[in-house]
Structures are given as C-alpha cells and as structure tokens.
Amino acid sequence: MAAKKPSKANVSKDDLLHYYREMLLIRRFEEKAGQLYGMGLIGGFCHLYIGQEAVVVGLEAAAEEGDKRVTSYRDHGHMLACGMEANGVMAELTGRSGGYSKGKGGSMHMFSKEKHFYGGHGIVGAQVPIGAGLAFADKYLGNGRVTFAYFGDGAANQGQVYETFNMAALWDLPVIFVIENNQYAMGTSQQRSTSSAEIFERGRAFGIPGEAVDGMDVLAVKAAGETAVAHCRSGKGPYILEIKTYRYRGHSMSDPAKYRTREEVQKIREEKDAIEHVRDLLLTGKHCSEEDLKAIDKEIKAVVNESAEFAKQSPEPALDELWTDIYAQAEA
Amino acid sequence: MAIEILMPALSPTMEEGTLAKWLVAEGDKVSSGDILAEIETDKATMEFEAVDEGVIGKLLIAEGTANVAVNSAIAILLDEGESLSDAAPSAAPASGAAPQAASEPAPSASAPVAVKIVEQDLPAGTTFKSLTVREAIREAMSEEMRADETVYLMGEEVAEYQGAYKISQGMLDEFGPKRVIDTPITEHGFAGIAVGAAFGGLKPVVEFMTFNFAMQAMDHIINSAAKTLYMSGGQMGAPMVFRGPNGAAARVGAQHSQDYAAWYAHIPGLKVVMPYSADDAKGLLKSAIRDPNPVIFLENEILYGQSFQVPDLPDYTVPLGKARIWREGNDITLVSFGIGMKYALEAADQLADMGVSAEVIDLRCLRPMDTETVVNSVKKTNRCVTIEEGFPVCSIGSHISSVLMQEAFDYLDAPVITCTGKDVPMPYAANLEKLALVTTAEVMTAAKSVLYR
Numbered sequence: 069m070a071a072k073k074p075s076k077a078n079v080s081k082d083d084l085l086h087y088y089r090e091m092l093l094i095r096r097f098e099e100k101a102g103q104l105y106g107m108g109l110i111g112g113f114c115h116l117y118i119g120q121e122a123v124v125v126g127l128e129a130a131a132e133e134g135d136k137r138v139t140s141y142r143d144h145g146h147m148l149a150c151g152m153e154a155n156g157v158m159a160e161l162t163g164r165s166g167g168y169s170k171g172k173g174g175s176m177h178m179f180s181k182e183k184h185f186y187g188g189h190g191i192v193g194a195q196v197p198i199g200a201g202l203a204f205a206d207k208y209l210g211n212g213r214v215t216f217a218y219f220g221d222g223a224a225n226q227g228q229v230y231e232t233f234n235m236a237a238l239w240d241l242p243v244i245f246v247i248e249n250n251q252y253a254m255g256t257s258q259q260r261s262t263s264s265a266e267i268f269e270r271g272r273a274f275g276i277p278g279e280a281v282d283g284m285d286v287l288a289v290k291a292a293g294e295t296a297v298a299h300c301r302s303g304k305g306p307y308i309l310e311i312k313t314y315r316y317r318g319h320s321m322s323d324p325a326k327y328r329t330r331e332e333v334q335k336i337r338e339e340k341d342a343i344e345h346v347r348d349l350l351l352t353g354k355h356c357s358e359e360d361l362k363a364i365d366k367e368i369k370a371v372v373n374e375s376a377e378f379a380k381q382s383p384e385p386a387l388d389e390l391w392t393d394i395y396a397q398a399e400a
Numbered sequence: 401m402a403i404e405i406l407m408p409a410l411s412p413t414m415e416e417g418t419l420a421k422w423l424v425a426e427g428d429k430v431s432s433g434d435i436l437a438e439i440e441t442d443k444a445t446m447e448f449e450a451v452d453e454g455v456i457g458k459l460l461i462a463e464g465t466a467n468v469a470v471n472s473a474i475a476i477l478l479d480e481g482e483s484l485s486d487a488a489p490s491a492a493p494a495s496g497a498a499p500q501a502a503s504e505p506a507p508s509a510s511a512p513v514a515v516k517i518v519e520q521d522l523p524a525g526t527t528f529k530s531l532t533v534r535e536a537i538r539e540a541m542s543e544e545m546r547a548d549e550t551v552y553l554m555g556e557e558v559a560e561y562q563g564a565y566k567i568s569q570g571m572l573d574e575f576g577p578k579r580v581i582d583t584p585i586t587e588h589g590f591a592g593i594a595v596g597a598a599f600g601g602l603k604p605v606v607e608f609m610t611f612n613f614a615m616q617a618m619d620h621i622i623n624s625a626a627k628t629l630y631m632s633g634g635q636m637g638a639p640m641v642f643r644g645p646n647g648a649a650a651r652v653g654a655q656h657s658q659d660y661a662a663w664y665a666h667i668p669g670l671k672v673v674m675p676y677s678a679d680d681a682k683g684l685l686k687s688a689i690r691d692p693n694p695v696i697f698l699e700n701e702i703l704y705g706q707s708f709q710v711p712d713l714p715d716y717t718v719p720l721g722k723a724r725i726w727r728e729g730n731d732i733t734l735v736s737f738g739i740g741m742k743y744a745l746e747a748a749d750q751l752a753d754m755g756v757s758a759e760v761i762d763l764r765c766l767r768p769m770d771t772e773t774v775v776n777s778v779k780k781t782n783r784c785v786t787i788e789e790g791f792p793v794c795s796i797g798s799h800i801s802s803v804l805m806q807e808a809f810d811y812l813d814a815p816v817i818t819c820t821g822k823d824v825p826m827p828y829a830a831n832l833e834k835l836a837l838v839t840t841a842e843v844m845t846a847a848k849s850v851l852y853r
Contacts, residue, residue, distance in 0.1 A: 167633075168632075168633065170634075173633065177631035179628070179635050180635070186600075187632070191623050191624075194592060197589050198592050198624060201597040202597070202600040204596065205598075209601065209602075227588065228589050235586070393629050395671070396629055397692070
C-alpha cells in the first residue's frame with residue numbers, strides 16, 4: 069500500500085454519507101452478481117470490483133457533469149458510480165433485453181452515452197488510447213471536458229499505453245490515466261510482472277505528472293482526483309493517478325486465487341477496508357448512529373434485490389435482435 | 401571515358417518522371433555528391449546527386465521535360481580533358497529497363513466483338529475532368545473537410561511531409577495543424593485514439609502509410625471500432641475511415657506487399673471499399689467519410705498515378721455496396737476489384753479480339769458486397785472468373801464462388817475459377833515477384849478454360 073495520506077475530517081456529513089452509500093451499493097451489487105453467477109443466471113466472464121470501491125467513488129466525486137470515463141472489463145463499479153441504473157447493469161449481466169446493451173454486450177461490454185460511460189472494454193489496455201481519443205475529441209471541440217481512462221497494473225505493461233502517454237503528452241490531451249493497481253494482473257503479482265515499483269513514475273519519461281494514492285481511502289482518492297482534474301481542465305495535458313487498491317475476490321468468478329494467501333486478503337479486509345473506513349468516520353464523527361447506517365444498508369439491499377429481480381424478470385432479447393445494431397443507418 | 405548519366409528511379413513504383421531543373425550547366429566540373437538536377441516523381445521532388453566526378457559534356461534532356469523514362473540517358477559526363485567528340489556517340493537511350501511485355505493482342509481466328517462500355521448514370525450535361533486516383537482521394541477528403549468541421553485527417557507524415565504518397569499534399573495549408581495531424585509511428589496507439597475520438601463525436605480519417613502497418617492497429621479496428629455498435633446495443637459506434645495503400649507496390653518484399661481485402665471483408669461491423677478508378681475513389685471515399693460506420697478504404701500505390709475521367713460535379717458521391725458493370729457481355733463474367741480490374745479489363749479486350757463478349761464487374765465494395773449483380777450476370781453468361789491480388793485461401797473469389805454455387809448453380813456451365821496471387825509470401829526478386837502476382841495471361845487461361853476453348 070502507498071504511504072497513507074491522512075484523511076481530513078473536514079468533509080461534510082452529506083458527502084461522507086454519499087460515499088458510504090455509493091461504495092456499499094457497489095459491494096452489495098457485486099455480491100449479488102456473484103450469487104447470480106453461482107446460480108447460472110450470469111454466464112461467461114464476470115469480474116467483480118469488491119475491495120476497489122473507493123477508487124471510482126472518490127474519482128466520481130471529483131468529476132463534473134459531462135466528464136467522460138472508460139474502463140476495462142472490471143466495470144460494474146464504474147457504471148454504478150457514474151449514475152447508471154443498477155437494474156440496467158444487472159439485466160445486462162443476465163443477458164436480458166432490459167440491460168444497457170439489450171443483452172448483447174454482457175458484463176465486459178456496457179456503455180451509456182447519457183452518462184458519458186464509454187465502456188466496458190474486454191481487451192486489456194484497449195481503453196487507454198480510446199480514453200485519450202475521447203479527450204482528443206473534447207479538446208478538438210473545445211468543450212472543457214476531461215476523461216478518466218481507468219486501467220490496471222497488468223495493462224500498465226502494454227505497449228499501447230506508452231504510445232498513448234506519448235501522444236497525450238505531445239498533444240496536451242485532457243485525460244487522467246487512472247492506474248487501478250490492485251497488485252495482481254490476473255494471477256501474476258506486480259513483483260513478478262512489473263519492473264518498477266511505482267508505475268506512475270513511468271509517466272516521467274513523457275513529462276506526465278502523477279502520484280500514488282491510497283485507494284482504500286475515498287477522501288484521499290477524491291483529493292488526488294481534484295488535483296488531476298484541475299491540471300487537465302486548465303489545459304496542461306494528461307495526469308497519472310496510480311491508485312493502490314486491492315481486489316478481495318479472484319480475477320474473475322472462475323479464479324480460485326491460489327496465487328495469494330487467504331491471510332493476505334483477510335488482513336487487508338480487516339485493516340484497510342474502504343467502506344469500514346468511512347463507516348468509522350461517520351460514527352466517530354458522530355454524524356450518525358449505528359441505526360442510521362443500518363437503515364442505509366437496508367435501503368441499498370432493497371435496490372440490489374430489486375435489480376436482481378428485474379434482471380431475472382426482464383425477457384431475453386427478441387431473436388431478431390441478432391441482426392440489429394451491426395451497422396448504423398445514415399441520418400436522412 | 402564518357403559516362404552516361406541515367407534518369408534515376410526514385411521510388412519503388414516510379415517508371416518515369418519530370419526533369420524539373422538542371423542545377424549544373426554544360427562545361428561545369430562536378431564531384432561525387434554534387435546535386436545535378438531536381439527530379440519530380442509522382443510522390444515528391446527529389447534532388448539527384450552525381451556519383452562520378454568529371455565535366456558535364458552535354459545535357460541531353462532539357463529542363464521541364466516530363467515523362468522521362470527511368471534509365472534513359474539525361475546527360476553525358478566527361479573525364480577532365482576529354483571532349484564530347486571523343487566520347488562514343490550514343491544516339492539511342494541507354495538500355496537497362498526491363499523489357500516491356502508485348503501488349504499486342506494475340507491474333508485470333510474469330511471475328512472480334514464490339515466492346516460495350518457502360519456509362520455511369522449521371523445528370524445530363526455532366527462534364528468530366530481528368531484526375532489521378534491520388535488527386536481524387538485528396539479532393540474527396542478536402543471536400544468533406546470543408547463541409548464538416550468534425551472530419552479530420554491523422555496519420556504518419558500526412559501534414560508537414562505532405563503525405564508519404566502525396567495524397568494529402570496541400571491539406572495542412574488549407575486546414576491547419578488542428579485538422580491535419582502528424583502522428584508518431586505508433587499505429588496501435590493512434591488507431592485507438594482515433595476510435596476514441598469517433599466515440600467522442602468526431603469523424604476521423606486515419607491514413608495508414610500502408611495497410612501492412614495496420615496489422616499493429618488490428619485490435620482497435622476489429623475489437624474497438626467494428627464491434628462497439630453491437631456491443632452497446634446501438635448506443636455508440638465509430639463513424640470513421642481507415643485508409644491507405646494496400647497490396648503489392650513493386651519490389652518491397654513480403655512485409656510490405658499484402659492484400660488485406662479478404663481479411664477485412666470477413667468482419668461484421670466494418671464496411672470495406674476497394675476502388676479501381678479515380679471517379680469511384682472520389683465518390684466512394686466521400687460516402688465512406690459520411691457513413692456512420694467504420695469503413696476500411698483500400699487504395700493501391702500503383703493506381704495512385706493513373707488518370708481517369710471524373711465527373712466535374714460539386715458533390716459527386718458513389719453509394720457504398722453497389723458493384724459497377726464496366727463492360728456488358730454475354731459469354732463470360734469477369735469479377736474483380738481494385739488493381740485486379742486492370743487485368744480483368746485487359747483480358748476482356750483480348751477476349752473481344754477472340755470473339756468472346758465478356759462482362760466485367762468491379763465489386764468496388766467488399767462489404768457489403770453486391771453479389772446480386774454478379775449472380776444476375778452469371779445467370780446470363782453462365783461462366784465466371786474472379787480476379788484479385790490477394791492470397792488464394794479464403795479469398796474474395798472463394799466467397800463469390802460459394803455464392804454462385806448456392807444461388808446460380810443451375811446456370812453455371814463451368815466451374816468458377818478464382819485467379820489470385822500465389823500462395824507464397826511476396827518475394828523480392830523481380831522475376832519471382834512477377835510470378836507471384838496475378839497476370840492478364842492467367843486470367844486468359846482461366847477464361848479459355850471455362851469457355852472450353
């Protein structure tokens with residue numbers, strides 16, 4: 069874990085409650101998705117975000133309306149955090165017509181033009197130049213938007229990432245490269261796959277500033293996000309945030325995670341959990357009581373249960389959907 | 401000893417050039433490395449340096465002369481003290497160029513048939529102008545960029561260098577560096593950036609210096625550009641064009657000489673265009689830029705310098721997905737696209753001399769592919785030969801052949817023959833390269849075979 073930035077308590081109760089709700093929604097949603105996968109209602113690959121919730125919730129708190137985001141296949145948390153409906157996401161996981169991609173994309177391929185969420189990409193690293201391209205379009209159009217391009221420590225070793233760093237720096241693109249370093253590229257630890265201990269420092273070769281952030285502390289993530297956003301929005305070009313986080317579950321549902329010990333996971337859950345951290349702040353700051361938090365838990369549970377119900381009830385796509393959306397029709 | 405200075409070949413495909421300017425005069429003493437002349441090729445104006453030292457005895461070609469053949473003598477270099485009369489007279493241009501294949505049609509016993517050239521359907525009174533394929537592509541891009549602020553061009557050497565093949569010459573001046581963008585030599589990265597820009601509301605035109613280099617960008621072309629509309633349930637796609645030269649140029653070896661037509665034609669979500677003539681190149685590229693889908697636009701370096709009559713209209717477009725019948729005929733259908741059309745049309749001429757009337761179809765688009773026009777033609781002619789430069793396995797011809805089996809089986813009087821490039825990596829040696837490419841002679845052999853003649 070990175071050097072922990074002290075979480076400032078000068079954060080409002082409403083903000084803390086908002087982060088708590090958002091992170092809890094992601095965790096409960098993912099737990100439910102894992103359950104539905106076990107029941108055979110979700111198929112294929114399913115990558116859960118449990119443990120990493122503070123990353124997207126902290127960065128979304130630093131974003132403004134109209135800013136864009138793009139990520140990899142571990143994307144459920146990003147979608148919920150940017151305001152996409154739990155029902156639509158869960159129904160996509162079950163491959164139903166009520167899903168964001170009408171059931172045609174699945175867990176790894178979801179999009180929302182309305183929420184400026186550009187996927188959901190199944191090929192490791194592909195979203196990095198795509199994110200820079202979104203920023204290229206924003207700069208070209210002069211609309212003042214920034215793009216968050218999320219990728220993992222595994223993707224950070226890909227050539228296209230550095231091709232993109234080069235062009236983003238060369239052209240001053242308003243893109244924040246968010247390295248969600250959960251320490252494992254599938255089953256290969258950072259020590260075994262990555263020549264540098266601090267991945268963000270690789271940006272230095274391109275003149276891109278960056279920093280490591282404690283990704284288990286939503287307030288630290290938000291603060292770093294605000295620095296990055298201010299840098300990009302002022303026209304200074306890209307910024308790198310290496311957010312040190314941890315995934316509690318396997319790489320995907322079919323990963324037994326034999327490459328690390330149960331104790332390692334347990335230790336982080338007990339000592340570093342991002343949701344527990346905010347819960348503590350709320351309780352010790354006397355912002356709310358155990359009962360208040362229980363009520364929130366109940367609320368979130370209801371939202372998640374409803375999404376599961378929706379995802380089961382929503383019909384499978386009509387058979388003629390097989391042949392739609394292959395080509396866009398020219399506007400008349 | 402007097403030395404003849406020969407017109408140099410300054411690019412793989414150069415056969416002739418313009419002697420733009422002499423930088424030496426008769427009587428000048430020159431040393432190795434001195435610049436003798438400026439020579440204009442279809443790609444660039446190049447300085448031509450002396451190899452040997454001596455005195456310029458005579459300039460054989462006046463400056464400004466166009467169409468000077470590669471390897472013809474342009475000046476005589478004398479040793480110091482030697483006079484022109486000492487030098488052996490050399491009236492004929494120096495030999496050395498590869499002998500040209502005889503272009504005479506083979507004598508035939510049958511009476512030749514009249515050739516029915518099909519006119520394009522254009523508004524009455526349309527006038528034409530002669531344009532090279534290169535100029536046509538440039539006009540298409542420029543017209544679309546004038547009409548739509550969100551269209552921009554990016555690629556290697558497209559701006560300051562004026563285009564590796566001079567396609568984008570002058571465009572930086574007109575549109576500025578915001579819209580004509582030089583990229584680093586990183587196809588994977590800039591193709592991905594262009595896809596992101598398309599998701600973000602722009603209409604990128606991505607130039608690959610050649611499609612051989614697009615292999616590095618393949619993941620973004622297929623996985624990011626072609627599939628997103630479907631994967632997003634129709635929410636967002638990539639309205640963009642990937643264009644550049646495809647297929648063999650001349651003597652550039654295996655890694656620079658591949659025809660990717662069949663590869664891209666395989667992918668749902670892409671549209672694939674491969675024009676032959678300048679008018680089609682212009683009209684199809686304009687349609688491709690306006691199309692809301694990712695379009696692969698496969699050009700050919702050898703065709704860049706060839707001129708065709710192009711309708712002189714303010715907004716000439718050709719719809720994607722429609723084949724073009726170049727010549728009507730009743731006895732055999734020749735189907736091709738891109739540079740393969742050259743062989744198809746040459747074969748049709750030779751067949752006409754034999755009394756055989758060939759229908760020549762230019763597919764122009766490989767996805768969507770207008771197989772209906774091919775099927776209808778074969779229902780009339782009962783015979784079909786396909787011609788392409790690509791590899792034979794899973795070729796465009798294989799697909800056409802399969803469609804004909806399924807939709808016109810009862811009309812076929814002979815098997816469909818697919819003429820393709822050979823199933824080998826492109827060799828460098830001139831004789832082997834020639835052997836590896838499809839030829840008009842092979843088309844003729846195939847045509848005679850299906851005609852049982």
